[in-house]
Amino acid sequence: MSKLLRKPNNNETPKGITIVHEVTAENSPLEYVGFKVVDLPAGTKYTESLRKTECCIVALTGKINVSDQEETFKNLGTRENVFEKKPTDSVYVSNDRSFEVEAASDARVALCYSASEQQRPTKLIKASDNGIENRGILNNKRLVHNILPDSDPSANSLLVVEVFTESGNWSSYPPHKHDQDNLPEESFLEETYYHEMNPNQGFVFQRVYTDDRSIDETMCVEHGDVVIVPAGYHPVGVPDGYTSYYLNVMAGPKRIWKFHNDPAHEWILKRS
Ligand SMILES: O=C[C@H](O)[C@@H](O)[C@H](O)CC(=O)O
Numbered sequence: 001m002s003k004l005l006r007k008p009n010n011n012e013t014p015k016g017i018t019i020v021h022e023v024t025a026e027n028s029p030l031e032y033v034g035f036k037v038v039d040l041p042a043g044t045k046y047t048e049s050l051r052k053t054e055c056c057i058v059a060l061t062g063k064i065n066v067s068d069q070e071e072t073f074k075n076l077g078t079r080e081n082v083f084e085k086k087p088t089d090s091v092y093v094s095n096d097r098s099f100e101v102e103a104a105s106d107a108r109v110a111l112c113y114s115a116s117e118q119q120r121p122t123k124l125i126k127a128s129d130n131g132i133e134n135r136g137i138l139n140n141k142r143l144v145h146n147i148l149p150d151s152d153p154s155a156n157s158l159l160v161v162e163v164f165t166e167s168g169n170w171s172s173y174p175p176h177k178h179d180q181d182n183l184p185e186e187s188f189l190e191e192t193y194y195h196e197m198n199p200n201q202g203f204v205f206q207r208v209y210t211d212d213r214s215i216d217e218t219m220c221v222e223h224g225d226v227v228i229v230p231a232g233y234h235p236v237g238v239p240d241g242y243t244s245y246y247l248n249v250m251a252g253p254k255r256i257w258k259f260h261n262d263p264a265h266e267w268i269l270k271r272s
Helices: 266-270
Strands: 018-023 033-040 045-049 053-061 064-067 072-076 090-093 098-103 107-115 123-125 131-135 142-148 159-165 179-182 186-188 190-198 203-209 216-222 226-229 243-251
Touching (some): 033 190, 033 243
Antiparallel strands (some): 033 107, 064 098, 131 142, 142 159, 179 186, 203 216
C-alpha cells in the first residue's frame, strides 16, 4: 500500500473517544501540516493544549461545543452527514492556547494543524462564513466550501477547504501542484486529504506525482482514508454512481495558495 495512503487507525482512548486518524511530523513526511479525525460519543470531551501550532476545529458531523478556556461556542455543526452538502461550523484556535471539544451529540471532528508563532484571536468560522464555489466545467465540476482560505487573515499558516465531487467527475483537476516556494509563480503548501464516499462502499482514484516522477503513486482511496501530499500533482477521479467528499488541510512557508497546472493537461481548461 502506498506510504501516502492512510487507513483509519481507530485508536480508542479510555474516555471512549476514538482517534480515527493522526498525521504528525513524526509519523509522516510532512513538516507544516498536521491532521486528526476524532470521533466523540455524545457527552464526551476532548481537550488539547497547543504549543507552536494553530488549529482549525471542523465540525464534520454532529453537534459540538468548543471552548478555548476564555470563550465557549455552543451548538456548532450543521449536518449529520457530510453529504448533506451544507457548509459547517469551525473554530480557529491559535498557538499557545488550549481548547476543549464537547460532543453535544455523537460527533466526528477534524483537527487541522499548522505551524504558528504569533498568537491570534480565537475565531468562530460560521457555516455562513464559508465561501462557496462551483468550480470546473464538463466532467471536472465540483462544489467547494472555503472554510479558511488565504483571503481570510485569521490564521498564520493554515488553509482549510472541503470539496464535493459528483459521479463521473474529476477534481483537483486538471492536475495541479503547489510544491515550490517560488512566488509569484507558485507557493509551497503541503496538503492532506480526508476522504469520504457516498455510498460508503465507494472509492476514488487519486494520483500523486511529481514532474520528475520521483513520486508517482496512484491509489484506490476508500471511505475514511487520508492521503498525504508532500509534493506533486494530486488529481482525484470519481467513479460513476458515487459522490466524493474530501477535506483539505494545507500549509507551508507562506500562506498563499498559488498552484501550477501540469502543462500536459492544462488544455483541459480551454474547452467550453
Ligand atoms: O490545492 C487544493 C486542493 O487540491 C483542492 O482543494 C482542490 O483545489 C479542489 C479542486 O479545485 O478541485
